[in-house]
Amino acid sequence: MPDYALPSAIICLPFVVSVMVLLLRGLGRRQNLSAWLMTSTGLLVLLLSAYLYPAIADGGVVRQVIPWVPGLGLDLVLRIDGFGWLFMLLISGIGALVGVYARYYMSPDDPLARFFALLLAFMGSMLGIVMSGNVIQLVFFWELTSFFSFLLIGYWYNGASARDGARMALIVTSGGGLCLFGGVLLLGHIIGSYDLEAILAAGDVVRAHPWYVPTLILILLGAFTKSAQFPFHFWLPQAMSAPTPASAYLHSATMVKAGVFLLVRFWPVLGGTTEWSWIVGGIGMISLVLGAYSAMFEQDLKGVLAYSTISHLGLITMLVGLGSTLGVVAAIFHIVNHATFKASLFMAAGAVDHETDTRDLRKLGGLRRFMPITATLALVAGAAMAGVPLLNGFLSKEMFFAETLAVGQGPLLDALSVVIAVAASAFGVAYSLRFVGGVFFGRVADDLPRKPHEPPLWMRFPIGFLALLCLLVGMLPARMIGPSLDAAARSVLGGDMPSYSLAVWHGLTTPLLMSIFAFVTGCLLYVRLRKYFFSCEAAPLTGRLSGKRIFERVLAVAAADVPQRIERRYPSRRLQSQLLMIVLLALAAGWIAAASAPLGLDLGGSDIDPAFALLWLLGAVCAVGAASQAKFHRLAALILTGGAGLVSCVSFVWLSAPDLAATQLLVEVVTTILILLGMRWLPKRIAGMAVETRWQRFRRRRDVFIAIAVGAGVASLAYAAMTHPVSESISRFFLENAYSGGGGNNVVNVILVDFRGFDTLGEISVLAIVALTVFGLLRRFRPAAESISMPVQQQQQTAYDAAEPDRAADHSLTDYLMIPGLIIQLLSPVILLFGLHLFLRGHDLPGGGFVAGITVSVALILLYMAAGARWVETRLRVLPVRWIGAGLLMAVLTGLGSLAFGHPFMTSHFQYLDLPLLGRIPLATAVLFDLGVFAVVVGATTLMLIALAHQSLRRPRQLPAAAEGEG
Amino acid sequence: MELVLAIAIGILAASGVWLLLRPRTFQVIIGLTLISYAVNMFIFSIGGLRTGADPVLNGGDIAQYADPLPQALVLTAIVIGFATTALFLVVLLTSRGLTGNDHVDGEDGTP
Structure with missing residues (x-):
């Protein structure tokens, strides 16, 4: 067994090189370096895969398990078996060739590093799909390929068709990916494991399970969308806006094969039932014939190839669907064959486009004279696509014909499959002739945008190499592909290998006759309908029923019409009605909850303390008064609100919560100052000026009713919550461990800075963000x-100051606040000291960073109020933004500090220190954290208040840039 | 005790909700402040009211202390409530500057 780390090395390599390409984009001749990196990565992966061959040759499996969340049974499992290995060869080999080709195809003006980086990342994701040993991991890589395909289709994002095609491909394939995810989850639920090994072994369980059909349908939706099967086939032709190397790589050779890969992969688990045969076989059949039929009428060179790809993928799907083991072998064989000839044809189409600047079949013709080598190579690959003998396409098609003859799913399906196989094959011959004949043979086109000549050697090399493979496999199948095909089929089928022979000549069999018949019919079709093919706009019958148009219609309805209709129906633009709805919804939710589980109110269990009742009578009067006065008497309403706040502050003291009381009191102060500052910018509103309409009167009554209902509900809920004893809460833990674990006696503070320090970190971050938002909004503030203009009182004062000769500006203001100002100036150091005191004692006694922070900012604000902003700012530089930054940094660093000692984030350490004068003080790292909290609170509060206060200082119509928001 | 506080919470909430449904921004901001009082008291009171319980550890029995958990929750709620009030105030001032009126919908008149 080879080294077990090899699989992870293989899968990481493309991703690492992808990042490298992006990082090195400035170096050297860009397209050379990137292309070299891509090609050598492909070759390296190819070599490493080849090295793994002995391990997987006889049905062996290479597994590498990287534990991830073992508790959930989630591991990263890389698993390589014969089938995955064959895909790895395809992905890496064609990737290397595409790297060479793209170097010459792409223009140096394009952002090449991005292109190659995306191709490499795609290579890694695709390898991830085929190497996944865990189905969830498989879905992850599956979605990743959809994503990179999206970015590659939209590579030239200036073109609308590229953007639309990319979007369509993403929606279809990633939507399918979601279905696949659902299916895989069901599968995992049925079996009890997401490990591929376990799933593959549990086929009987799955097929007998009642969820089999939903699981099957979901997984098939994933496969069909990815492999562009009917009715999801329409995204593939639209994806042709991608640069041709990407089309050759993703949309013919590898990514679209992921769907059929999945079908073959899950064939042992899900296959073999009637549902499987009908759905998979039927969809494959429709795609096979529909793709081939549409390809004949396509005018875009890459469009022909895209429809042909749909058709060939349909063929593979049908083979898997028919259900025999031989069908699976043929499917695997055709996957390889199709990848070789189709990638080479795409590259040939790209060469033509590169040389002539057009992909329109109606304009092209006779290019054989200008580019004979490309013409020959395209002829070989085209013949393989048509299924001409001595080429690889012929062999797998023979196997396909043999399979259709032996379906055994009832006479109808049997006959239908033979007819469809022959018809699609004839169409295939016709469009192949059209592709090769129309471009390289016939009349020389004279109106080409550019005079063509042979493309560079290294651009022809990948085409030639793949064409050579077509020939070699076609002539020496057993030697060229035999062992690999055997290993791949064995890994899927296990011991149940059918006997098949890879030979060019089997004698004059029925499949051969069918082939000949199809070939002749195809040639006749082309000859008879040639003129029509080159003149039609769209395929007859099916051309009108465009999946693309339906998709766009559905998208328009789902993304524009329906939301618009909903928005029109509901008055959701109006905040007032939104708030009403929210309140009503909450009310309804509460009502339903209360009706289903009665609250069990027992009024007898409460004793009434008259003093407390009187206190809250005051509180209630304040609240109701505030509610009634808020419209016309804002100052009164603000004072009454403050009254209600003070009452709750007193209640906190009453109910043994001194920390809360202190915080509430201080927050009350700053909130009031803040709103007072803001009130100046609100419009005057005088009672009795406007006549109340009937609607307004109704609305007021309705709202009173709603408010009473809400109040009653909240009151009963609160009463129920208070009177019902709490079962064991986690408070006990905090009480028991606050001192021993956190080193503090003030449990509330220990919870904030230690036990739940991470929460507090989030909270101070919110505070910081809000403060910065307020600051940012006010920088651009434009008052009504x-x-x-200045308030009347201020105008009168200024006028008086100006009129009296012995008075300077602002004299009135200074006089007005002389005594309070003096007191405040004298007191402010004391307040600052008190804040410090609150902070230091916080760990053991009521106090802490929050309260201390607000206290300090109150001191600053009082100074501003007493002496005026200019006075303060000429003497004191307050930099609130730095306070916020420093505080956040300190909190995070304290948390990170514990990592340095090998403890988890936010672990705290404490010990007591005996200091002279101060005595024994606690020294916990939590205090540092609290210091961070303190700094953030100081910074945020002052920043908001000062920024708002500064608005009054700004000269009217002053430019926003001149605003000095920060003091 | 419980009954008084429950009724008080109800009245605070009712006044707040009534203001919340008013059309003027200042009314809404006062309403939100009242609602936050109600909610803070509510969270605080869950788990029962304790008068005269010790808020700070002094070596006694665990059962005699006030429940610290709702207190810690409410403490940060008070500070965050201040921050959101400030944010809302500034937003309403900005909206007043931009639209020229103080209606919550940015336009005067009944719908």
Whole structure:
């Protein structure tokens, strides 16, 4: 057994090189370096895969398990078996060739590093799909390929068709990916494991399970969308806006094969039932014939190839669907064959486009004279696509014909499959002739945008190499592909290998006759309908029923019409009605909850303390008063609100929560100052000015009713919550461990800075963000025209100061606040000291960073109020933004500090220190964290208040840039 | 005790909700402040009210202390409530500057 780390090395390599390509994009001749990196990565993966061959040759499996969340049974499992290995060869080999080709195809003006980086990342994701040993991991890589395909289709994002095609491909394939995810989850649920090994072994369980059909349908939706099977086939032709190397790589050779890969992979688990045969076989059949039929009428060179790809993928799907083991072998064989000839044809189409600047079949013709080598190579690959003998396409098609003859799913399906196989094959011959004949033979086109000549050697090399493979496999199948095909089929089928022979000549069999018949019919079709093919706009019958158009219609309805209709129906643009709805919804939810589980109110269990009742009578009067006065008497309403706040502050003291009381009191102060500062910018509103309409009167009554209902509900809920004893809560833990674990006696503070420190970190971050948002909003603040001029009182004062000769500006203001100002100036150091005191004692006694922070900012604000902003700012530089930054940094660093000692994030350490004068003080790292909290609170509060206060200082109509928001 | 506080919470909430449904921004901001009082008291009171319980550890029995958990929750709620009030105030001032009125919908008149 080879080294077990090899699989992870293989899968990481493309991703690492992808990042490398992006990082090195400035170096050297860009397209050379990137292309070299891509090609050598492909070759290296190819070599490493080849090295693994002995391990997987006889049905062996290479597994590498990287534990991830073992508790959930989730591991990263890389698993390589014969089938995955064959895909690895395809992905890496064609990837290497595409790297060479793209170097010459792409223009140096394009952002090449991005292109190659995306191709490499795609290579890694695709390898991830085929190497996944865990189905969830498989879905992850599956979605990743959809994503990179999206980015590659939209590579030239300036073109609308590229953007639309990319979007369509993403929606279809990643939507399918979601279905696949659902299916895989069901599968995992049925079996009890997401490990591929376990799933593959549990086929009987799955097929007998009642969820088999939903699981099957979901997984098939994933496979069909990815492999562009009917009715999801329409995204593939639209994806042709991608650069041709990407089309050759993703949309013919590898990514679209992921769907059929999945079908073959899950064939042992899900296959073999009637549902499987009908759905998979039927969809494959429709795609086979529909793709081939549409390809004949396509005018875009890459469009022909895209429809042909749909058709060939349909063929593979049908083979898997028919259900025999030989069908699976043929499917695997055709996957390889199709990848070789189709990638080479795509590259040939790209060469033509590169040389002539057009992909329109109607304009092209006779290119054989200008590019004979490309023409020959395309002829070989085209013949393989048509299924001409001595080429690989012929062999797998023979196997396909043999399979259709032996379906055994009832006479109808049997006959239908033979007819469809021959018809699609004839169409295939016709479009192949059209592709090769129309481009390289016939009349020389004279109106080409550019005079063509042979493309560079290294651009022809990948085409030639793949064409050579077509020939070699076609002539020496057993030697060229035999062992690999055997290993791949064995890994899927296990011991149940059918006997098959890879020979060019089997004698004059029925499949051969069918082939000949199809070939002749195809040639006749082309000859008879040639003129029509080159003149039609769309395929007859099916051309009108465009999946693309239906998709766009559905998208328009789902993304625009329906939301618009909903928005029109509901008055959701109006905040007032939104708030009403929210309140009503909450009310309804509460009502339903209360009706289903009665609250069990027992009024007898409460004793009434008259003093407390009187206190809250005051509180209630304040609250109701505030509610009634808020419209016309804002100051009164604000004072009454403050009254209600003070009452709850007193209640906190009453109910043994001194920390809360202190915080509430201080927050009350700053909130009031803040709103007072803001009130100046609101419009005047005088009672009795406007006549109340009937609607307004109704609305007021309705709202009173709603408010009473809400109040009653909240009151009963609160009463029920208070009177019902709490079962064991986690508070006990905090009480028991606050001192021993956190080193503090003030449990509330220990919870904040230690036990739940991470929460507090989030909270101070919110505070910081809000403060910065407020600051940012106010920098661009533009007041309404009517509130720009100074308030009347201030105008009178200024006028008086100006009129009296012995008075300077602002004299009135200084006089006005002389005594309070003096007191405040004298007191402010004391308040600062008190804040410090609150902070230091916080760990053991009521106090802490929050309260201390607000206290300090109150001191600053009082100074501003007493002496005026200019006075303060000429003497004191307050930099609130730095306080916020420093505080956050300190909190995070304290948390990270524990990592340095090998403890988890936010572990705290404490010990007591005996200091002279101060005595024994606790020294916990939590105090540092609290210091961070303190700094953030100081910074945030002052920043908001000062920024708002500064608005009054700004000269009217001053430019926003001149705003000095920060003090 | 419980009954008084429950009724008080109900009245605070009712006044707040009534203001919340008013059309003027200032009414809404006062309403939100009242609602936050109600909610803070509510969270605080869950788990029962304790008068005269010790808020700070002094070596006694665990059962005699006030429940610290709702207190810690409410403490940060008070500070965050201040921050959101400030944010809302500034948003309403900005909206007043931009639209020229103080209606919550940004336009005067009944719908």
